[in-house]
Amino acid sequence: xxxxxxxxxxxxxxxxxxxxxxxxxxxxxxxxxxxxxxxxxxxxxxxxxxxxxxxxxxxxxxxxxxxxxxxxxxxxxxxxxxxxxxxxxxxxxxxxxxxxxxxxxxxxxxxxxxxxxxxxxxxxxxxxxxxxxxxxxxxxxxxxxxxxxxxxxxxxxxxxxxxxxxxxxxxxxxxxxxxxxxxxxxxxxxxxxxxxxxxxxxxxxxxxxxxxxxxxxxxxxxxxxxxxxxxxxxxxxxxxxxxxxxxxxxxxxxxxxxxxxxxxxxxxxxxxxxxxxxxxxxxxxxxxxxxxxxxxxxxxxxxxxxxxxxxxxxxxxxxxxxxxxxxxxxxxxxxxxxxxxxxxxxxxxxxxxxxxxxxxxxxxxxxxxxxxxxxxxxxxxxxxxxxxxxxxxxxxxxxxx
Numbered sequence: 043x044x045x046x047x048x049x050x051x052x053x054x055x056x057x058x059x060x061x062x063x064x065x066x067x068x069x070x071x072x073x074x075x076x077x078x079x080x081x082x083x084x085x086x087x088x089x090x091x092x093x094x095x096x097x098x099x100x101x102x103x104x105x106x107x108x109x110x111x112x113x114x115x116x117x118x119x120x121x122x123x124x125x126x127x128x129x130x131x132x133x134x135x136x137x138x139x140x141x142x143x144x145x146x147x148x149x150x151x152x153x154x155x156x157x158x159x160x161x162x163x164x165x166x167x168x169x170x171x172x173x174x175x176x177x178x179x180x181x182x183x184x185x186x187x188x189x190x191x192x193x194x195x196x197x198x199x200x201x202x203x204x205x206x207x208x209x210x211x212x213x214x215x216x217x218x219x220x221x222x223x224x225x226x227x228x229x230x231x232x233x234x235x236x237x238x239x240x241x242x243x244x245x246x247x248x249x250x251x252x253x254x255x256x257x258x259x260x261x262x263x264x265x266x267x268x269x270x271x272x273x274x275x276x277x278x279x280x281x282x283x284x285x286x287x288x289x290x291x292x293x294x295x296x297x298x299x300x301x302x303x304x305x306x307x308x309x310x311x312x313x314x315x316x317x318x319x320x321x322x323x324x325x326x327x328x329x330x331x332x333x334x335x336x337x338x339x340x341x342x343x344x345x346x347x348x349x350x351x352x353x354x355x356x357x358x359x360x361x362x363x364x365x366x367x368x369x370x371x372x373x374x375x376x377x378x379x380x381x382x383x384x385x386x387x388x389x390x391x392x393x394x395x396x397x398x399x400x401x402x403x404x405x406x407x408x409x410x411x412x413x414x415x416x417x418x419x420x421x422x423x424x425x426x427x428x429x430x431x432x433x434x435x436x437x438x439x440x441x442x443x
Contacts, residue, residue: 218261
């Protein structure tokens with residue numbers, strides 16, 4: 043039944059080998075103080091890469107301790123400045139050009155904002171409020187688990203783990219995402235591996251057959267990922283927030299509903315953009331939140347339970363219970379639609395041919411996708427959730443009783 047739909051859904055079986063990381067931006071030249079780096083060019087203006095961490099340098103700009111005098115020599119046009127921040131004028135360098143509204147970090151705790159003046163735009167300095175740090179040009183709460191961790195960076199032989207600097211031994215795994223030196227070594231429920239990248243990292247191992255596989259991960263911020271519940275081991279992936287990125291350049295944050303946040307870190311093996319052709323045998327060959335599905339990079343999304351769709355265009359077409367791809371909306375009136383494998387006005391819907399065995403008699407209809415583990419909960423009262431693809435048993439299609 044619905045053989046063509048089964049072909050589409052089975053494509054997601056390629057996306058089985060996933061790994062975990064931490065969270066920090068992976069855009070060149072935009073990493074804030076305390077975030078991982080490999081070279082000075084990785085770090086934001088005014089920061090240098092020292093001991094694999096972006097750090098501020100006192101003689102490269104104004105230090106946070108020098109700007110707390112509560113003075114403001116500039117005009118009153120300081121729109122966007124937090125009332126809890128101390129603002130000072132930084133218009134002592136002639137020839138500075140900026141666009142009003144732009145922000146950047148001057149140091150760990152100081153934001154620079156571009157404001158308009160009588161002689162043109164100029165930069166002003168603002169101290170972040172107490173318990174806040176500057177991250178990507180914004181003051182964020184350093185205690186926020188989705189915010190900014192280890193703002194001062196960690197020393198040599200230390201790693202930022204659960205927002206605290208911890209000592210680690212590269213010869214033996216002890217923390218998720220920790221650098222390691224003995225490839226293939228298993229210790230403390232972690233394996234030292236280079237899945238998807240060049241650097242060896244400690245990745246948690248988990249038990250797919252357990253009643254709660256996630257609970258078998260050694261780190262609480264990770265999710266157990268596997269292809270089949272009969273697999274002897276799965277990999278623990280670190281939760282991430284879409285847009286924040288992951289700890290290494292070769293990782294990317296992909297939408298996933300099972301995550302503690304809204305995404306999970308996965309390998310990134312290519313740079314193709316959404317809509318570009320890609321190698322169908324390499325699901326991770328796309329940038330950003332996209333996966334290579336059916337030979338093209340397609341944006342990922344969460345198909346079930348979202349108040350607002352994750353898709354900028356169209357809606358989320360489910361690939362399994364946790365992940366989907368953004369697809370066009372071809373819904374017409376009632377339950378009709380105009381193009382197979384598109385969506386129908388909301389997430390977790392699909393336009394299918396009710397007569398797949400007879401190509402001469404096409405009957406396109408909108409159907410709801412459903413999570414089989416919830417029985418018929420995702421379906422209307424007169425419908426039941428039926429598995430469309432035996433190789434993808436977590437996902438079904440709502441069918442009339």
